[in-house]
Amino acid sequence: MDPKTILEKLENTLKNNDIEFKKDIEGLGQVDATEKRSNGYQFTLQDHLRGLILALLSNQHPWKPIANNLDNLETIFLDYQPEKLRKTDSKDIINTN
Structure with a gap:
């Protein structure tokens, strides 16, 4: 074909x-x-972090629920800012509502 x-x-x-x-x-x-x-x-490190995080979240999962929550994910992952993420305890990210 x-x-x-x-x-x-x-x-x-x-x-x-x-x-x-x-x-x-x-x-x-x-x-x-x-x-x-x-x-x-x-592309900045922030751009790359966003791509990496979204790729990891979408691995073996439908994209639509992720796409519907991009704003929430941006908040949870501190606008993908490397320094903020580095200084934040992962428990604080996991417990974000």
Whole structure:
């Protein structure tokens, strides 16, 4: 099967399952990050920490609940600021409501 046909079938399958993949892909920030990287943007440690934490949380788990709680996660993980996270006891992060 040629790549174009595979892509069309994949898109149809996602659409038939009510998965708005284009919106989801853009919502992940990957498209924006790729454009920034192409334009020479230097990602910060804070950017990398955010990506790492979200990758770890989403490993073997659906993305949607994580996406629905990005603001809460930002608060829990102290805006992904390395110094704040380094100085905070992990028990305080775990017990965040």
